[in-house]
Amino acid sequence: MITKLFSSTVILGILASGIRLATPYLYAAIGETFGQRSGVLNLGVEGQMLLGAFAAFYVSWRTGNLWLGLLAAIIVGAVMGLAMAFVTVNLHAEQGISGIGFYLFGLGMSDLLFQKLVGTVKTIQGFPALHIPVLSDIPVLGEVFFSHNILVYGAYALVPIAWFVLNKTTLGLKIRSIGENPQAADSLGISVAAVRYYTIIQGGILSGIAGASLSIGLLNVFQQNMTSGLGFIAVALVYFGAWRPLGVLGGALLFSMVNAFQLWLQVLGVPIPSDLAVMLPYVLTILVLVAAASKVRAPSALAKPFEREA
Amino acid sequence: MKRLPLILSLLVVLALVMSGCNSTSSAPTQAPQAEATQAPQKPFRVAVVMPSSINDLAFSQSMYDALIAVQKAMGGPEAMEFVYSDGMYVVDDAAAAIRDYASQGYDLIIAHGSQYGSSLQEIAPDFPNTSFAWGTTVDTFGMPNVFAYEAASEEGGYVNGVMAAKLSKSDVLGVIGPIETGDAQRYVEGFIAGAQATNPNVKVNVTWTGSFSDVSAAAEAANTHIAAGADVLTGTAQMVVGAIGVAKEKNVLWFGTQADQSSLAPNIVVANQVYHWEVVLTQMIDLIQHGTLGGKAFTINLANGGEVVEYNPQFDLPQDVKDAAETAIQDIKDGKIKIEVTK
Structure with missing residues (x-):
């Protein structure tokens, strides 16, 4: 039984599952990374994901056009981000609390809209697995790495882009400096408000896409509270990844692979109580976080509202 | 940076909680109520509290569909009316709803979820003239006004x-x-x-x-x-x-x-x-109308058509x-x- 765990079917299965499972985490956590690097903690990710998931599902279902659905998720995410930015930047609200508020809003609102506009659980035809010439035809590896839908590839493409923007562009420099010392950045003529608006709205957009990657990509269905805590894991992954896109990628993959691994443990009938198996990814996350917490440093201005000195 | 570990642990706890349960706060919705009619008899009034939404294509929907069927069989809203609160994942909210319905004098209050049991055990004795039902379980707590139901x-x-x-x-x-x-x-x-x-x-x-x-x-x-x-x-x-x-x-x-x-x-x-809970519901309603408010456990199975x-x-x-x-x-x-x- 244990030897079966190391068969090629299982290892490839874990890889393919892990790659898929990491998708929504990547979108949401990369968005959150930008926000936190600029000093804004957004705990509303889950709510933004739910509304994005619903918007994408509803528009795709009504129009039959998945790209319009994706666009709807982007718009809804942007609007949610805009509202969050107004509350945190202009009104200087306590970020943790207002984020929870936005989460609850998204949870309730997506359910309400679903009940009123759709009524019952339905499936739709989501983005199909993309066939990439040559790559998809490689035996074994093609199946594992190149048999996914476009939103999965998008998530992985986002990681180097995010790394580049954060580390190699002026915008990235502004974001990082505002997250460390907004007073100093402000005195150099950088608009703290404008940059934070940008990062929060971008975070909202990416959370919306994260939701869409579930409702019109991986699951092709919408159900009340379908994200079921995914958005909060995404926020934890930002800490896990030490506020770096590559770290986030590592964290998302590790968490997802362990999750895929525990599913295989159960499928193979390894005699381990299911409750324990399900806990595995969470326990591992806690352990890694505890180990990492003493070594990494969060952006200094994280979760602190910025008020310009008169 | 002393706050970091605290934030981390809060996040993880929150994530665990979220992944385990789903807490919607959708307000109790009212099923269309019967217009006041001249019917000589008062309609039989049922209230139900359910953990997920009435159209989940699963547990809660099975009860909702059954109530619709019972209502139809009894002769429409003039003979039987029902209200429901769905999405009651939070047991505390459900308990409050159950108590509210009991205070409003419903004839039968259904707590559709085994997680509501301990709340019901507290509430039922306060309303000895109201009949309660809960499932899925076989335990009536030995109370004369509690029915239990389950599915084989x-x-x-x-x-x-x-x-x-x-x-x-x-x-x-x-x-x-x-x-x-x-x-x-x-x-x-x-x-x-x-x-x-x-x-x-x-x-x-x-x-x-x-x-x-x-x-x-x-x-x-x-x-x-x-x-x-x-x-x-x-x-x-x-x-x-x-x-x-x-x-x-x-x-x-x-x-x-x-x-x-x-x-x-x-x-x-x-x-x-x-699941066709109507098999069980019809028997309960019949018992209530004849003065028995509880104390019996029902099972739906293939043999009884449930x-x-x-x-x-x-x-x-x-x-x-x-x-x-x-x-x-x-x-x-x-x-x-x-x-x-x-x-």
């Missing part, structure tokens, strides 16, 4: 298992359950028993997602089963819609339970065990498979097949 879900599970074993070409079946307990566990045990009785070589792989709401976990469980060779899947609780989506995409067969799930994927859903295996008309089921299912149904009804369950 292993029976339909067995029948689904028989068909699944006959339809599978790979002899590997996959089961996706929420948490290893109650109704879900019995269904899974029944399914395994039916499959193995039909074909001893069949292998039934079981995964538990640890959650009633985690759609994406259910979907990935389905992916894993398919990767492990399964060509027929089944599962129970409301998060299985994620698994049905995957089954549809990968074109493997699906067996449903609790409610009719054919509409989700008409090409691959073979059959569903559908559970019905409904074939998806759009799926072309081979005759020999259907015959095997019908034989199993008859044998279970006659008591020729006894299904062992843990509880």
Whole structure:
């Protein structure tokens, strides 16, 4: 039984599952990374994901056009981000609390809209697995790495882009400096408000896409509270990844692979109580976080509202 | 940076809580109420509290559909009216709703979820003239105004298992359950028993997602089963819609339970065990109208018509498979097949 765990079917299965499972985490956590690097903690990710998931599902279902659905998720995410930015930047609200508020809003609102506009659980035809010439035809590896839908590839493409923007562009420099010392950045003529608006709205957009990657990509269905805590894991992954896109990628993959691994443990009938198996990814996350917490440093201005000195 | 570990642990705790339960705060919705009529008799009034939404294609919907059926059978809203609160995942909220309904003088208040039991145990004695029902359980707490109801879900599970074993070409079946307990566990045990009785070589792989709401976990469980060779899947609780989506995409067969799930994927859903709680509700209402407010436990099963295996008309089921299912149904009804369950 244990030897079966190391068969090629299982290892490839874990890889393919892990790659898929990491998708929504990547979108949401990369968005959150930008926000936190600029000093804004957004705990509303889950709510933004739910509304994005619903918007994408509803528009795709009504129009039959998945790209319009994706666009709807982007718009809804942007609007949610805009509202969050107004509350945190202009009104200087306590970020943790207002984020929870936005989460609850998204949870309730997506359910309400679903009940009123759709009524019952339905499936739709989501983005199909993309066939990439040559790559998809490689035996074994093609199946594992190149048999996914476009939103999965998008998530992985986002990681180097995010790394580049954060580390190699002026915008990235502004974001990082505002997250460390907004007073100093402000005195150099950088608009703290404008940059934070940008990062929060971008975070909202990416959370919306994260939701869409579930409702019109991986699951092709919408159900009340379908994200079921995914958005909060995404926020934890930002800490896990030490506020770096590559770290986030590592964290998302590790968490997802362990999750895929525990599913295989159960499928193979390894005699381990299911409750324990399900806990595995969470326990591992806690352990890694505890180990990492003493070594990494969060952006200094994280979760602190910025008020310009008169 | 002293706050960092605190924030981290809060996040993880929050994530754990969120993944385990789903807390909607949707306000109690009112079913259309009857206009005041000149009918000589007051309508029989029922209130129900449910954990998920009335259209979850699973547990809560089975109760909602049953109440609609009872209302129709009794002669419409003039004879029986009902209100409901759905999405009551938070037990405290549910308890408040149950108490509210009791105060408003409903004739029968249904707590549709075994998690509501301890709340009901506290509330019921305060309203000795109101009848309460809760499920799924067999425990009435020995109270004269509490009914209990449950589903012998292993029976339909067995029948689904028989068909699944006959339809599978790979002899590997996959089961996706929420948490290893109650109704879900019995269904899974029944399914395994039916499959193995039909074909001893069949292998039934079981995964538990640890959650009633985690759609994406259910979907990935389905992916894993398919990767492990399964060509027929089944599962129970409301998060299985994620698994049905995957089954549809990968074109493997699906067996449903609790409610009719054919509409989700008409090409691959073979059959569903559908709960018809109206069998139980009618008896309860009759007892209440004759002065008995509780103290009795009911079970729906194949024999009393509370559970019905409904074939998806759009799926072309081979005759020999259907015959095997019908034989199993008859044998279970006659008591020729006894299904062992843990509880």
